[in-house]
Amino acid sequence: MLSERVRHNKIIFSGTVGAGKSTAINALSDILPVSTEALATDEIAGMKKTTTVAMDYGVLNLPGGEKVMLYGTPGQERFSFMWEILSNGGIGLILLINNAQPEPLTDLENYLGAFSNFIAGTAVTIGVTHMDRAPAPGLDAYRARLAELGHTPTPAVFRVDARSRDDVAMLVKALLFTLNPGLSDA
Template sequence: MSTYKILFTGPVGAGKTTAITSISDIEPFQTEESATDDVSKMKDNTTVAMDYGLIKLEDGERIHLYGTPGQERFDFMWEILSDGAIGLIILMNNLEPDPLQTLEKYLDAFSGHIDASGIALGVTRMETGEGPSIDDYHAVLSGRQITAPVMEVDPRVSNDVIRLTESLLYSLDPGL
């Protein structure tokens, strides 16, 4: 039986915890605590260490899902959690003040991991029509010579998250 690891990352409020919860075959493990800083203006709780979920495939293989905390003060967990991951899913909140600049920060922070594996980019909160377009996100990746799937995702909708996860897996192994 093979096991794989996929890492979900992105800023606070992008939907990492929700995405993992929506596709996990087990009750996810979450390390959420009450938000006490500026994050409390956005939401009541925030991830402080990690989220964990699991996908059980029909052939017995398993995909472990890890989510990073979004706050940069917990960025020491990013490297710890990325160890051994076959791929990275970056979720971006399109309603952030400057989501493209935030994406650049995550691409910098995970550059070594991106070079060694693959990524997929999911953009959340696009329903208002405000913020950058999918093409704008593609342009940021293209400017760094990164080829990756980019799509609009609602992390509450399991089919959206499954489609994003499958796009990552297909980009890693087109023969799947």
């Protein structure tokens, strides 16, 4: 049976529908991610053919057999009850925002609000996706909104391609250094 400590080695990926949570976990995971994607049947159907209705699950295998779970929350708000359960005990939050959605800064605000308790005790880094086809708002607008919402110091906000392992890994590295800048990177 896994120890309590090991069970809590998890990083949470959350964010709006179509932001690339499943893709990001897929890019980083050492195993084929377990996904509960289903055919989209609601307003999401116009955006993507499938959507995560429960959670995604990937793993980072660490030397010595230890594992870090990568949990992706479902994007739709009707599943928001699951967010707190999934994030409980997690290391931190990777929040992905789809910049091509109509109100991405409002999405940012909503998700930060939903995870406020979790973030208060951990940290968050933000990946903005789909900026290639929707360049506005820019990263400075995200930073300004974060400052307005009282998130100081301003969390890292990166332009991200969720398919890129380098991009996703950079988000996680920034999360780790936000938690502890004293971590050795040598």
